[in-house]
Amino acid sequence: MRFLFSNNNKTVDSTKSSRSSKGIFCEVYAVSETGPVRDHNEDSIAFSFPENDNHNLIAVVADGMGGHNAGEVASKMACDLLLDYCLKKWKQQSPGKLLHKAYTEAHETIVAAGNSNSEQKGMGTTATSVIIHKNVCYIGHIGDSRVYLLRNGSLMQLSKDHTLVNQMYESGEITEQERDKHPMKNVLLQALGTTPTIQPQILADGWEILEGDRLFLCSDGVYDALSDEDIEELLLMKRPEFALECLSATATARKVSDNFSALLITFSTGVQSTPKMTKEQNIL
Template identity: 70%
Template sequence: MRFFFSSNKNKVANSTVKKSKNSGSFCNVYTLSETGPVRDHNEDSIAYSFPENNHKNLIAIVADGMGGHNAGEIASKIACDILLDYCLKYWEKYTPEKLLQKAFKNAHNEIVETGKWNPEQHGMGTTATSVIIQRNVCYIGHIGDSRIYRLRNGNLTQISKDHTLVNQMFEDGDITMQERDNHPMKNVLLQALGTTTNIQPQITSNGWKILEGDRIFMCSDGVTDVFSDGDIKDLLSMSQAEFVLECLSCTATTRNVSDNFSAVLIDISSINRTLPSKTKEQNVLL
């Protein structure tokens, strides 16, 4: 699959362009969260913010909730709220690794406790996939089957690990990659916030250095249900980042995606195209 846009090549959607004399790379952020053509409400949430009002720093989260009457959207919103608020509050106190460890634990406990007090929300849970960028180093915290990819020099790498039964079967050598990707139980989770007694999120200890030109892509499984890794690579390879999610949305709808779909694209650049700093969160009901 290839994606082409020929009109209005200078368009910069929902952004302003700001050049800086300071060295280093900026995090230009583009977001999308949609109900999709089949579901009647959106249980995905996304959030991001620039700590210290510095667009070289970033906290971004994608969460995909599940369980009960409207409980999924509650669980995903709690996850985004707590992960974001905790990391902002203790940004200077803890290392990114410690920040993510404590924030994930707090989010998990809050979802469990909230579910105890409302029968309709009992057992609710959510995936949570997060990125922290600090001093040009990227760290991730992740649980569930939402994903983080990195495109660098034309090479796509999945950074996060799917916490699913089918991926465990693949890692154990019981099924092939093709069988994993097409397995009818591929969405059965082994780990999620709120649904297990003890959580074991994937959290990076040392991180990896970001480079100008990198694109970091976070998405819920509604995206990967209808886009292969090859499709995602083609999307992220588009020259203008502001068109990537627009194209993703149109294509997902055309493919009649059966789930909500959400994505955060982080374009690492020497140019700051992002709007003035403020916390942004989306849990869109369409």
């Protein structure tokens, strides 16, 4: 596992344990930056290898919102709560049930935390996550962060944006071009912590992961700066860590107005050392 975080002082953390495993395994590469405009980062990213086995993976990208820096509190809570629940119940529930229950409990906890602190009242966060188990991928999602799949050189968006503008597009009120440039494109219909109830997108049936697949989870700061064609070109790069360096350089050069964060997950066969169980980051 190679783990890349980027901010003004870029660092690389590469940690491995002595245990090895065979078959299709996951490697995770990550970047989270404040960006050239914002003064702090409200994104959080996290991942964990259940049972200390890199055949298994839980990964989350969250993009927070709220006054008094409450967005960064909400996004970190989402990452912590989703990972903690899934790890605790890993052997007791199916991945689909894990995700559904984890999102429900995370939402209730974030709402309660906001209600108990006037400076954090109304805070919320997107949360886009994947579970990899027995070579099958499952998705949990709420908000407008995204998960993409690159397979056989083609990029597909697997998550559905929970935004007012995307709803307008799906109902035929606006075109795809109008959707992508609409001034209200970031108005959310759903997020953890902001509504009485939630209906997260849970892809509970899952689909088989193939060698060579790449999953890409990102906050909206990424696709605000890069088109789907740009993202596809990045994910086609042979070296994932270089792809994320290029993402960071491009988003900065284009003066993206938001924080930007991404997790790039690759799948290979062979013998790999298993990394430490959990990594997470919120860069201020």
